[in-house]
Amino acid sequence: DAKTTQPTSMDCAEGRAANLPCNHSTISGNEYVYWYRQIHSQGPQYIIHGLKNNETNEMASLIITEDRKSSTLILPHATLRDTAVYYCIVHNDYKLSFGAGTTVTVRA
Amino acid sequence: GAVVSQHPSRVICKSGTSVKIECRSLDFQATTMFWYRQFPKKSLMLMATSNEGSKATYEQGVEKDKFLINHASLTLSTLTVTSAHPEDSSFYICSAGRRDQPQHFGDGTRLSIL
Numbered sequence: 001d002a003k004t005t006q007p008t009s010m011d012c013a014e015g016r017a018a019n020l021p022c023n024h025s026t027i028s029g030n031e032y033v034y035w036y037r038q039i040h041s042q043g044p045q046y047i048i049h050g051l052k053n054n055e056t057n058e059m060a061s062l063i064i065t066e067d068r069k070s071s072t073l074i075l076p077h078a079t080l081r082d083t084a085v086y087y088c089i090v091h092n093d094y095k096l097s098f099g100a101g102t103t104v105t106v107r108a
Numbered sequence: 109g110a111v112v113s114q115h116p117s118r119v120i121c122k123s124g125t126s127v128k129i130e131c132r133s134l135d136f137q138a139t140t141m142f143w144y145r146q147f148p149k150k151s152l153m154l155m156a157t158s159n160e161g162s163k164a165t166y167e168q169g170v171e172k173d174k175f176l177i178n179h180a181s182l183t184l185s186t187l188t189v190t191s192a193h194p195e196d197s198s199f200y201i202c203s204a205g206r207r208d209q210p211q212h213f214g215d216g217t218r219l220s221i222l
Contacts, residue, residue, distance in 0.1 A: 034210065043114070043201045043213035044152070087151075094140055096203070096211055098152040 004088045009103040012082075018075040020102055022088030025069040031092045033064060035073045037084040038101070044087065047073065078106045111135055112204050114214025121192065122222055128188045129217045131158075131202030137182035138204035142211070143175070146199040158185040192221045 005023040012018040024033065034049040048055055048062045050071075055062045061074040075082055087101040111134040119127050131141055139160045144152040156177055157165040164177035174196075176188040185204075189196050197220050205211040 036213075038152075041199075041216070041218070043112075043203075043216045046210040046212060049210060094205075094207060094211075095142070095154060095157065097154065098144075100151050 004090055004099055006086070006088050006099065006102045008100065009105070012075075012078045012104060012106045014080060014106050014108050015077055018078040018082065018104060018106070020073040020075075020086050020088075020104065021070065022073070023070045024088070024090045027068050027090050028092070031090045033062065033068075033071050034089045034091065034096070035060070035062065036087045036089065036096075037082075038087070039081075039084045044098075047086075078104075080106050080108060082106050112202065112212045112214045114202055114217055116217060117215060118218045118220075120220045120222065123193050124191055125221075126188055126190045127192055127219060128186055129200055129202075129219075131185045131187070131204070131214055133183050133204040133212075136204075136206065138185075138206070139182060140207075141179060141185040141202055141204045143177065143185075143187050144201045144203070146201060146216075152201060155187075158187075160185075189219065192219070194221045197221045 032049050032051050035047040036044040038044045048060050050062045064071045083106045085101040085103050113132045115130045141158040143155045146152045155170045158177045158179040160179045166172045179185040199216050199218050201216040203211040203213045
């Protein structure tokens with residue numbers, strides 16, 4: 001699976017959009033971009049995934065660049081409950097390899 | 109959506125005890141489940157892939173005789189930490205999912221060995 005690079009941490013203001021970047025320059029053609037998050041002391045929660053096209057669901061939007069070498073997860077209106085570690089994972093099979101992720105802190 | 113249930117959520121036991129953790133997929137059949145371990149302030153580390161009806165596949169450095177995995181049905185995988193010692197204290201998490209679908213995770217088991 002391709003390696004991903006994410007900022008270590010970021011702060012967001014409650015009610016504002018949170019944009020979480022992820023670089024995956026070695027992604028191959030059949031690898032998907034997945035985003036999960038882990039709230040403290042819980043198991044990871046699936047957020048969204050995509051291959052080439054931008055995706056949106058009730059939780060977030062995923063913007064993938066045309067060359068697929070990077071992506072951005074957008075939380076449209078961050079709340080205090082969105083404080084978590086966010087993981088960007090690139091893979092095309094069952095196994096998930098978790099990096100360090102981005103620790104997102106939403107502040108009131 | 110798909111739900112994965114993990115039990116127990118917390119275990120505290122004496123050194124030398126064996127501890128069994130259950131992982132159930134509640135609304136779908138999972139031929140494959142995964143077991144992870146997470147130390148404080150660290151990311152999840154994959155320990156093993158649990159395959160229904162066959163032997164588990166362990167990641168490098170994970171002792172298969174220490175961490176026994178049984179996947180006897182399409183909805184249940186168990187992880188047994190045998191003769192647990194304080195260094196085995198950790199947060200253990202399972203996941204399940206169909207191929208080409210997102211993995212869904214249990215809420216984890218916090219194991220503390222005294």
